[in-house]
Every structure is written in C-alpha cells, then in structure tokens.
Amino acid sequence: MRVVLAEDLYLLREGLKQLLGAHGFEIVAAVDNGPDLLRALLDERPDVAVVDVRLPPTQTDEGLQAALAARRQVPGLPVLVLSQHVERLYARELLADGTGGVGYLLKDRVFNAEQFVDAVRRVAAGGTAMDPDVIAKLFARSDDTVGRLTPREREVLELMAEGRSNAAIGQRLFLSESAVGKHTASIFGKLGLAVSDDDNRRVLAVLAFLDGAR
Amino acid sequence: MRRGLHALAGGLLRGCYAVGSAVLLVVHLALFVPGLGLGLVVLLPWPIVLMRRFTDLVRRTCGGIPRPYRDRPGAPRREPDGRYRHDRRLYRSPFWPRQFDYLDWALGDPATWRDVGWLLTNPVVGGVLGFGPAALVAGGLALATGGGSPWWIPVGLVLAVAGGAVAPAAVRAHDAWTARMLAPRPGIGSLKAWLGKRFVTLTQLLALGGLTVVSAALAGLAFIAFSLFAIGIVGSVPEFATAARRYTGIRRRLAEQWSGVPIQTPYRPEPELPARRPDGLYAVGDSLYKTKGWTRFFQRLDWIWNDPATWRDLIWTFTDPIVGGALVAASVGAVLYGFVGMTIPALARLGRLQDPPGLAVLADRPVLALLAGLALVVVGTLLAPAALALHGRWTAVLLAPTAKAKLALRVEQLTESRADATSAQAAELRRIERDLHDGAQGRLVAVGLALGAVEALIETDPAAARRLVADARESTARALAELRDLVRGVHPPVLAERGLVEAVRALALDSPVPVTVSADLAGHPPEPIEAAVYFAVSESLVNTAKHAAASAATVQFGHSDGVLRAVVTDDGRGGADPADGSGLRGMRHRLSAFDGTVRVVSPAGGPTVVTLEVPCALSSRRTSTSSGKG
Numbered sequence: 001m002r003v004v005l006a007e008d009l010y011l012l013r014e015g016l017k018q019l020l021g022a023h024g025f026e027i028v029a030a031v032d033n034g035p036d037l038l039r040a041l042l043d044e045r046p047d048v049a050v051v052d053v054r055l056p057p058t059q060t061d062e063g064l065q066a067a068l069a070a071r072r073q074v075p076g077l078p079v080l081v082l083s084q085h086v087e088r089l090y091a092r093e094l095l096a097d098g099t100g101g102v103g104y105l106l107k108d109r110v111f112n113a114e115q116f117v118d119a120v121r122r123v124a125a126g127g128t129a130m131d132p133d134v135i136a137k138l139f140a141r142s143d144d145t146v147g148r149l150t151p152r153e154r155e156v157l158e159l160m161a162e163g164r165s166n167a168a169i170g171q172r173l174f175l176s177e178s179a180v181g182k183h184t185a186s187i188f189g190k191l192g193l194a195v196s197d198d199d200n201r202r203v204l205a206v207l208a209f210l211d212g213a214r
Numbered sequence: 215m216r217r218g219l220h221a222l223a224g225g226l227l228r229g230c231y232a233v234g235s236a237v238l239l240v241v242h243l244a245l246f247v248p249g250l251g252l253g254l255v256v257l258l259p260w261p262i263v264l265m266r267r268f269t270d271l272v273r274r275t276c277g278g279i280p281r282p283y284r285d286r287p288g289a290p291r292r293e294p295d296g297r298y299r300h301d302r303r304l305y306r307s308p309f310w311p312r313q314f315d316y317l318d319w320a321l322g323d324p325a326t327w328r329d330v331g332w333l334l335t336n337p338v339v340g341g342v343l344g345f346g347p348a349a350l351v352a353g354g355l356a357l358a359t360g361g362g363s364p365w366w367i368p369v370g371l372v373l374a375v376a377g378g379a380v381a382p383a384a385v386r387a388h389d390a391w392t393a394r395m396l397a398p399r400p401g402i403g404s405l406k407a408w409l410g411k412r413f414v415t416l417t418q419l420l421a422l423g424g425l426t427v428v429s430a431a432l433a434g435l436a437f438i439a440f441s442l443f444a445i446g447i448v449g450s451v452p453e454f455a456t457a458a459r460r461y462t463g464i465r466r467r468l469a470e471q472w473s474g475v476p477i478q479t480p481y482r483p484e485p486e487l488p489a490r491r492p493d494g495l496y497a498v499g500d501s502l503y504k505t506k507g508w509t510r511f512f513q514r515l516d517w518i519w520n521d522p523a524t525w526r527d528l529i530w531t532f533t534d535p536i537v538g539g540a541l542v543a544a545s546v547g548a549v550l551y552g553f554v555g556m557t558i559p560a561l562a563r564l565g566r567l568q569d570p571p572g573l574a575v576l577a578d579r580p581v582l583a584l585l586a587g588l589a590l591v592v593v594g595t596l597l598a599p600a601a602l603a604l605h606g607r608w609t610a611v612l613l614a615p616t617a618k619a620k621l622a623l624r625v626e627q628l629t630e631s632r633a634d635a636t637s638a639q640a641a642e643l644r645r646i647e648r649d650l651h652d653g654a655q656g657r658l659v660a661v662g663l664a665l666g667a668v669e670a671l672i673e674t675d676p677a678a679a680r681r682l683v684a685d686a687r688e689s690t691a692r693a694l695a696e697l698r699d700l701v702r703g704v705h706p707p708v709l710a711e712r713g714l715v716e717a718v719r720a721l722a723l724d725s726p727v728p729v730t731v732s733a734d735l736a737g738h739p740p741e742p743i744e745a746a747v748y749f750a751v752s753e754s755l756v757n758t759a760k761h762a763a764a765s766a767a768t769v770q771f772g773h774s775d776g777v778l779r780a781v782v783t784d785d786g787r788g789g790a791d792p793a794d795g796s797g798l799r800g801m802r803h804r805l806s807a808f809d810g811t812v813r814v815v816s817p818a819g820g821p822t823v824v825t826l827e828v829p830c831a832l833s834s835r836r837t838s839t840s841s842g843k844g
Binding site: 053054059060061083084085087088089090092106107108111112137 | 687690691694695698701702706707708710711712716719720723724
C-alpha cells in the first residue's frame with residue numbers, strides 16, 4: 001500500500017516511517033511542509049496519506065488545508081490527519097464532502113501500533129477513523145439528535161463514528177453482528193438517512209451527528 | 215456674443231413660462247373654487263395633472279430637474295364581496311374609490327403644494343428674470359434709434375449691452391430658483407417631526423434654565439460653607455464639595471445626553487488610608503494623627519482641597535446661572551416672551567378685548583408688536599439647537615478635566631491596569647508551573663523510573679518488563695493529555711491556527727448551549743488581543759452555560775472606529791451581577807491591559823448581553839509567529 005507522509009518533526013517522521021514500513025506500507029513520499037504535501041498528494045495519488053495538521057511555513061493548519069485542497073481535486077483521496085489536539089470544527093470540515101476515506105486522530109494514538117495501523121487501513125479502504133476524544137465531546141452535550149437514540153444505539157453510533165465495522169462493534173459490545181445491523185438501521189432511520197450504499201451511510205451518519213449536535 | 219443671444223432666447227422662453235404660470239393659475243382658481251367649494255371633486259385632479267405636465271416641461275427645459283412626485287396608486291382592489299373600499303367606506307363601483315385614491319395621491323403629495331407655490335410666485339419672478347434682459351436690450355435699442363437727441367444713442371447702447379451681459383446670469387438664477395422650488399426635497403414632509411424635535415430641545419433648555427436655580431443655590435451654599443470654614447468648622451468644605459460633585463455629575467450626564475458633549479469625570483480618586491507608622495500614628499502630609507477617624511477626616515479635606523476640580527466646580531456654580539441663564543434666555547426665553555409677553559397681548563389689543571394684558575414695548579402699535587412677538591418665537595426656536603449645543607460646550611469648559619487632570623487620571627488608570635495585568639500574568643505563570651510540576655513532569659519521572667526497571671528486568675523477568683513498558687506507555691499518554699489541557703489554557707492551538715473567529719466557532723461547537731457566531735471583521739486583530747478576547751468570550755460562554763439556563767446564545771464580532779467589539783448575548787434568565795464572580799474580574803483584568811472594557815447588561819429575566827471592547831487596528835496577515843507544534 002502506497003503512503004504519503006507529512007510531518008515536520010524529524011523524530012516523529014522517522015518513527016512513523018519505520019512503523020508503517022514494518023507493517024508492509026510503502027512510503028512513496030515523506031515531506032515536512034504544506035506546499036510539498038499538496039504536490040506529493042497530487043503527483044503520487046497515494047492509497048492513503050498520513051498528515052500532521054500543523055506544518056511549516058505558516059505553522060498554522062497548513063496540513064489540513066493541503067489535505068482538503070487535494071481532496072477537492074481528487075474526491076475521496078484517503079487522508080488520515082494527526083494532531084496534538086482535536087477540534088470538532090476540523091472533523092466537520094474533513095467529513096463535509098461525504099465521500100469518506102477520512103481519519104482524524106490524536107498523535108497519542110500512534111503509541112498503540114496495532115490500532116493505529118488498523119485505522120490507516122480503514123481510511124485507505126474508504127472508511128472513517130474518528131478519534132474517541134472527538135466522539136466524547138459530541139456525547140458530552142445533550143441535544144435532540146442524540147436524545148432520540150437509545151443508550152445502546154448511542155454506544156453503537158459512538159463506535160461507528162470511530163470507524164468500526166459491524167463485526168468489530170459486535171465484538172466490543174458482546175452482540176451478534178445481525179443485532180448490530182438492526183441497531184445501525186435504526187440509527188440511520190432516526191438520523192433520516194435514506195437507503196444507499198452502507199459505507200457511505202456510515203460516513204453520513206457521523207456527519208449528520210457532527211452537524212446535528214450543534 | 216452668441217452666448218448672449220442664446221441666453222436672451224432662453225430668457226424669452228422662461229418669460230413665456232411665467233405667462234403660462236399666470237394662465238394656469240387662473241384656470242386653477244376657476245376649477246378649484248367649484249371643486250372644493252361646491253364639492254365637485256371630479257374637477258380637482260384635472261388641473262393638478264395639467265399643472266404637472268406644465269412643471270414637467272419646465273423641469274425638462276430648465277436644466278433637467280428630477281421629478282419629485284410620489285408613484286400613482288394602483289387600481290382599487292375588489293373586496294371578497296365584490297365591492298370596493300376607500301378608507302372606511304365600501305362602494306359598489308370602482309369609480310369613486312379611484313377618484314379618492316387619486317385625490318389622496320395628488321393632494322397628499324407635498325410636491326403638489328410646492329408646485330402651487332411656484333405657480334403663485336413664478337409670474338413675477340420668472341417674468342422679471344426671463345423677460346428682464348430682453349426688455350433691457352429692446353428698450354436700449356429703441357432709445358438708441360428713436361430717442362430724438364443724439365445723447366440717447368450711447369445710453370441706449372449701454373442699456374442693450376448690459377441686457378445682453380446679464381442675460382446668462384438671469385437664466386442661471388431663474389433655473390436655480392426653479393430647481394429649489396420644483397426638485398424633490400427629502401424630509402420636507404416631516405415638518406411635524408421637525409417641530410417635535412425643536413419642542414424637545416426647547417423643553418430641555420427650559421429644564422437647564424431651571425437647574426441654574428440649583429447652581430445659584432449651591433453658590434449660596436458655598437458662601438455659607440466657606441464662612442463656616444473661616445470660623446474653624448473645616449468639615450463644611452468637603453461636605454459642600456461632595457454635594458457639588460453629585461450635582462455636577464448630573465450636569466455632566468445631561469450635557470452628554472442632551473447636548474452630545476461627553477464630559478469625563480475630573481476628580482482624583484480618593485486616597486486609601488495611609489499605612490500605620492512604626493510609632494502607631496498616621497501621617498497625612500506633614501501632620502500626624504492618632505486615630506483612624508481623624509486621619510480619614512483630614513485626608514479627605516486634603517484630597518478635596520488640593521483637587522483643582524473642586525475649585526472649578528465652585529467657579530462653575532457661580533458662573534452657570536449667568537452664562538447658562540443667558541443661553542437659555544436667548545432661546546427658550548425669547549420664545550416664551552415673544553408668545554406670552556407680546557403675541558397674546560397684541561392679539562388681545564387687536565381683538566379689542568376688555569382690559570387687555572399689558573404690553574411692555576410698542577404698546578401703541580399692536581400690529582408691530584404682534585409681528586415682533588412672532589419673530590421672537592421663530593428666532594428663538596431656530597436658535598434652540600445651537601443654544602443647547604453651546605450650553606453643553608460651556609458646561610465642558612469648567613466641568614471637564616483639564617489636560618493635566620486628564621493625564622493624571624490616565625496615569626492612575628495605567629498604573630492600575632499594569633498592576634492588574636502583571637499580577638494576572640504572575641498568577642497564570644504560577645498555575646502553569648504547578649500544573650507542569652504535578653502533571654507532566656511527575657509522569658515523565660515515572661516513565662524514566664519504569665524504563666530503568668525494564669532495563670534491569672528485561673533479561674531476568676520479561677513478563678514484568680512487558681508490564682512496566684505498558685505502564686510507561688500509559689504514563690506518556692496521560693502526560694500528553696495533561697499537556698494538551700495546559701496548552702489549551704495558555705494559548706489554544708486552534709487560535710494559533712485559525713485566528714479569533716474560527717477559534718470561537720470551535721469553542722461554540724463544544725459549548726453545551728447552542729451558540730451562533732457571526733463576524734464582520736476585515737482583518738485580524740493583533741495576537742495578544744486575539745488571545746485576550748478569546749478567553750473573555752470563552753469565560754462569558756462558560757458563565758452562560760453554568761448560570762443563565764439559556765436555550766441559545768450568540769457571539770457577534772465587529773470592528774468600527776478603531777475598536778474591536780465582541781458581543782455575547784444569551785436568552786437566559788439574566789440577573790448576572792457584574793460585581794461578584796471572579797471570572798468577570800479576570801476578564802476585566804485581561805482586557806484592561808489593552809485598554810479594553812467589559813460591559814454586562816443583565817436585567818432579571820434576561821437577556822444577558824456582555825460587550826467586550828478593545829481599541830486596536832486590524833491587519834490582513836495570517837501567519838502565526840508561534841512555533842508550537844500541532
């Protein structure tokens with residue numbers, strides 16, 4: 001699997017290269033600033049990109065902007081964004097086009113190599129990987145969208161928002177896969193999402209949730 | 215030469231218009247009298263339309279004056295029952311409503327009456343300005359050719375040339391006058407509003423006139439106070455000054471509200487009780503006092519006595535009755551005297567009433583007295599706004615702080631805000647130090663210890679080593695989480711990355727109360743101000759969430775007159791007391807370092823409006839100088 005990596009701290013960049021290399025990824029470009037990242041994304045068309053939000057030269061959200069710009073030109077280009085802090089504002093911007101293939105994780109998550117690599121693979125396959133912190137922030141507020149869900153459905157949505165498959169959710173919650181399927185169908189119904197391709201609906205559910213919880 | 219001829223021709227045309235006006239006027243009279251007098255309203259619209267056609271022609275040919283009329287009303291609308299309505303009557307056919315609508319439209323338009331005014335005056339003005347130059351030329355030529363004596367020839371020629379020379383000016387004057395009469399005039403319809411405003415102004419002046427009595431009373435009080443002071447009752451002066459300050463405070467407010475002249479309070483802040491000397495005494499100036507009460511008493515005397523504003527207040531109490539009184543007399547006094555003292559007695563005299571009220575002047579010429587009285591009323595009314603503004607400026611002369619006092623106040627304010635800012639900063643640094651010490655630093659020590667143990671155990675007890683590594687990983691994750699929270703409190707990363715408005719949007723997303731953020735900023739404020747405003751807005755939103763029981767809140771950003779403004783509004787229960795609550799105090803301290811202010815308006819029952827204002831310029835750059843990592 002071909003990966004473009006953008007991270008300006010040398011140690012972390014090398015560490016990520018090693019980690020991804022050890023799990024069978026091929027690093028086609030490792031850059032340390034925004035303009036280079038955009039060029040690499042458009043030239044290489046990688047299977048997945050791992051991007052730090054804050055990059056030189058401005059030291060603002062250069063990485064996020066480059067990723068969004070690349071996705072505008074190549075819809076659905078899988079991008080996993082890493083950051084020292086998570087903002088719902090950014091999560092929404094990433095998910096806004098509704099095409100999936102988006103991840104947004106705290107940098108701490110690379111500590112757990114297995115889970116991190118799993119998230120990279122999920123994003124590459126067109127799924128989502130939202131940091132549990134983003135999700136926790138959503139559930140910290142009570143409002144209509146969440147209020148209409150049963151506690152069990154909320155748990156399912158929480159895991160779905162993180163990007164887990166029905167099988168993985170079932171495993172976590174000790175449910176059968178078909179029971180999870182029923183819950184997800186009920187969630188889609190309550191969020192008013194029409195029947196369509198399941199993967200897409202999962203992204204839309206998370207997005208509706210991010211928007212609705214405003 | 216050609217211009218002169220052209221102007222002469224133009225003058226003749228305008229003269230013809232004058233004749234046309236006269237003719238139209240006759241037609242009007244012929245139709246208006248039966249129209250209004252006999253109730254034949256059908257006759258009314260026609261002359262109006264005729265008049266408009268005529269004035270339109272004049273507008274087109276006299277320099278392209280725009281039309282002033284209102285739009286014509288549409289056809290009467292059919293009611294559900296098939297009848298037609300005008301005002302409060304229903305008609306079976308649309309004929310009458312249409313007529314009445316038409317009449318309302320034509321007669322209710324002030325432009326119609328200006329047209330009539332023009333029609334009345336134009337036969338004379340237009341005749342003189344239009345035909346005048348041509349008449350001069352024609353008369354001059356006639357004199358020159360048929361005058362009989364050769365002496366008339368130069369006189370006639372001079373007259374003719376003069377006629378040609380004044381012709382362009384006459385045409386210009388005619389057109390300017392016509393434009394004044396016939397062009398649209400915005401706001402002329404609101405004579406009532408104008409009169410209302412003048413009435414309010416006159417009432418305010420009258421009130422100020424009444425207050426001069428209080429000033430005079432204070433001046434008398436000052437006399438008593440200083441007499442008492444002279445015989446040794448020194449406490450009288452501070453008491454008098456306090457009363458005077460309360461009164462001048464009211465006058466300052468009135469000057470701002472009525473005359474639009476903002477006046478700062480000029481007094482020095484009251485000093486605090488001095489620290490007790492080692493010998494147990496208090497020092498005020500060069501004197502020492504034993505008890506707190508006397509210390510305070512003499513300190514107060516010292517404070518009042520040495521404040522120049524005290525003496526300016528004193529001078530003002532003596533001069534306000536004179537200067538302020540004169541201003542009031544010139545406006546509202548003239549109106550009152552003109553009406554009560556002249557117009558009414560003159561009318562009574564003219565009406566040959568028994569025992570008419572006395573007339574002080576022009577007693578034997580009631581018509582002249584009537585005219586003079588009315589002129590006084592008009593002049594007084596016209597002078598009123600100027601008198602009110604002057605009154606405000608006069609108040610500022612003595613009641614505003616002097617340049618020196620202003621500087622002293624500013625120094626005082628800066629000293630205070632600097633002390634606030636430095637102590638707030640010190641507290642902040644102490645908090646960061648404590649957080650780092652108890653949090654991340656401690657965790658890193660634990661990680662170091664664990665790794666040391668792993669080094670020792672990795673050969674002998676791999677299982678324990680593995681457990682320790684897992685612990686170490688956990689500790690680093692915790693340390694990171696704590697550092698993240700700390701960084702958020704110091705300078706939120708999203709603020710560095712996106713600037714103030716987006717950072718507040720991110721904040722709004724995380725708020726338990728739905729918050730709408732709107733911004734009208736052409737650039738970015740300087741970074742320190744962004745941070746201060748961000749934390750102040752954050753604090754307000756936290757308060758909203760905690761106390762207001764609100765269902766919605768808004769944050770609005772704006773920048774005008776060099777001031778950045780953030781307004782946080784919620785629809786909660788209100789009743790927030792700005793006096794208590796350390797959050798608000800912190801907000802104030804943060805902003806005061808930048809000369810910023812916080813205003814909280816929170817009546818019981820809501821809504822609560824918190825307004826943050828910081829003077830600053832906006833810049834267009836958006837490159838962060840911070841080198842932190844995201």
